[in-house]
Amino acid sequence: MVERKHKIDEDSELAVKRAKQVEEDVDGDDEFADLTDDEAVVVGKSNLQPRNFNLYLETINKKILDFDFEKVCTISLSNTNVYGCLVCNKYLRGRNKDSEVFQHSINENHHVFINFHTLQFYIMPENYELDTKTTESLKEIQLLVNPTYKPNDLKKLYTDKSMCLDLNKQPYRRGFIGLNNSGLNDYSNVIIQSLSHVKSLRDFILMTDSRTFEQLNLVAKFSLVVRKLWWAHLYKPHLSTHELMALIESRSKKLFSLHSCSKPKDFLLWLLNQLNDELSGIKQSIVSKIFQGKLLVNGDKRIKFWLLTLDLPQVTLFKDGMKLTVPQFELNELIEQKKYKFVKLPTVLVICIDRMKNDTKIVGISGSKMNPSIVKFNPERLTIGDVNYRLIANVVFDNNFEDSSITSSDDNHNDHYKVQLLDDVRNEWLEINDLKFKTIEKDLLFLDQSYLQFWEKI
Template sequence: MPNSAQSFVHAASVDGERPAKRAKVEDSPDQFRSIGGGENEHRPIDGNAIPDAPVNDDFEDLYGTGPGNTKDEPKTSDLYLDTINRALLDFDFEKVCSVSTSNINTYGCLVCGKYFQGRGRNSYAYAHSIHDDHHVFINLETAKVYVLPDGYHVSDPSLEDISFVLNPTFTPASISGLSSPTHLLKPSYDLNNRPYISGYIGLNNIKRNDHMNVIIHSLLHVPPLRDHLLLSNFKGKEPELLKRFATLSKKIWNPRLFKSQVSPHEFLQEVNRASGGKFRLEKQGDPVEFLGWLLNHLHKEMGGSRKKNSSKIYSTFQGELRMETQQVIVRPDASGNEKPKFDIDREIKSTTSPFLFLAIDLPPPPLFQDAVEKNIIPQVSIYSVLAKYNGVTTQESAGQLRRYKCQRLPPYIILHYKRFTNNVFVEEKNHTIVTFPLRGVDFREYLDAPPSHPPTVYDLIANVTHESVAGTTRDKENTTWKVHLRAGGGGGDGEKWFQIQDLIVEETRKEMIFLGESVLQIWERRSASAPNTDGVSVRTNGDR
């Protein structure tokens, strides 16, 4: 070990273009010619590094680290940059020490990828550098790189790609085209030179968290929420769930990943803690229930209140719904098959309440089927099930008549198709297929608002489907959740669709999307100036 074990040496890099990704750095003096450069820097000793000011780190002092002065300065070979193994680096997991399980002052070994606490003489990272001969570490909070046990602070341009994978950053210019067809024309490449499109990558199904993976993908493809998270720059005071969700969004949309997949482990660990164990990695669950919990929790952590547009969640997904109710009275002259109706001569109670998603009832499948009908899956149009919200269709429940109509539609509408119902013994699944166009669904018929209301034509951007073994009961053990995501947008040949099931990402044909058993959908309001490039006429009320 060199005599400079107690000194901290800083090597500053000059400005310039980011070099190409490389796994190793050659031990050549020319390689470090820029280290120590800059007009206001001291002239480097031997052209390698310059003494840095003492590290003012109270935590390091707890481990016996302090500033020291030595006569010898580090050589190029002391920096050990050629030992970095990018293939083993994985910053997706919770940043805790692999020995003490502490998340305070954690460093990642850039040789083996393990996490250790501290870098002082009595720290686990220091011991690891001696016993395993691994010398390059990165601070997982500040992204500064150090060589242990000597304590050199290295700032070399070749390490910039590692810092970007650890903490991706975005600008308004870099995210402006994520929803346009041009994004599909610029594939990225991982360390193995495999192409991928940022944003459309697989998420690890660690145990049984695929029902949460589809919700993560769906929300992070809603442009206002996605852009808000990508441009966030949290300083440590924000709630932990919000910070981890923003970090996950940046990793999913990172165009410079080392591997074309991401693990949501760090975010889901915080979900487990914040939900009190309700949503766990090892337990299969309901994505609709998780979506409702996540939206409300993010709303609170963004500083939202009960007022509309008080957070990015409310301004994106919240609408208003009017519900009218009336007591059912059976008339003596009514026939046995006559359905109860609203009586305008009696009191009708009307209440208006906000909503984050609309529940859609599916027609019950036939109770008795012959041998032929058993092979036929019932189908229903999206317009017929949306009729629940036209203000005319009535529903009877607990002696009350109800009818619904929207008062205000949000920029993004979330539809929940209620496929699962509980009876006394089991939870049953409705296999009815809902047919829908990918573009041009007009919600005007389900809206009671003035003409000044924004456009009511919506296009689909995300579709979550459920697959299980054949049968009418819900099998939670043998179940699969998938999500269809729109890429490009605008219709026509520039718009593509991807089907993602955990780590499996594949392009799918548009006409195959509605064949799945949809459970959740997210629809995006089309702007008044948006062209209808797919050649499909928008279906309006007059078309029915």
């Protein structure tokens, strides 16, 4: 091992010498003076021996590789021509002699880079593009940056009960992995998780060549998260939504970001509208096909809807010793009370149980509270008209009732959301609270304070 390290050092020195040679060559030739990064590809490529580069490949540090961040050069902040250093995971720009990648390879003695756009590997500073055979041996890294699925992979998602193994050989269930919470973005994580579990949307994303979405920024970034979430070869069993949320932050003019709290319902509506707008350019958007229903209002007016909001009856709670008596309602009855006239029921019906109206009174405690009423439902069947649905995702408030009676919770900041997801291959429900997991009994789901539910047609 020591010997090998020594060899790598030697090779590195060689590489620096070679690089200097490349630099001199470039400097000495006016033809190269105004090269852009892309045009500089050919520089120094031809005369190098790939033999020694295999040793560089051993410096790849899989344990720290993380491709979830926005593909922006950390030094120049450029977002074009960005590479990932596979030794230290830094994102850097370009390959020409003035570029951040070139400098980094010399200064830090790091030599293996991946181009985030083309997914080609390069040895720097020699500017050597790895040959096809070597690239094949690093395919898992390419797929980690941009997972792609074949029809057979999709079939497995409907049948395979096995667990996958991460880099540390720890088992994880694909599709059921935690999303990092920077402190305030559980509101967006629960929506991203829920949407990723809508099979018709997921399957469309997994089976569509990601290049189709290249011009559709939001769809592309969202699809990348979904493709990573269901990937069977993750190095670590959790993801960050940084790249997607960075785009959402700028697109929504900071209405939604990783750094401020919002309501999951508002985020869901915004996201569905935006995804729908982008996809409508291609064909009739799959988003409206799945999620949009139609209602008849005021006699003959038809309106489209993304979700149904149900009101909870106003409640006054009485303290009974240390416990509060919580009223219970049936989900079916709450829907019937609204007297909706459906023209078309969607494939996936989203229901929002509005708990945020400040009309809950708790006798003996001042201030308005979230409505803690229990809404009872059968997750396996909800019948509306002649359509049957089953629950696939349930977004619930994390703060249990006792806690919310202690803290003042009339602003958003005390709200924390978690999501309960159906794994129908294993026939179990999993609750994901940021990075924490537990299995839950489907018969006890109603005990939590459901807030947003995703019902799929059966």
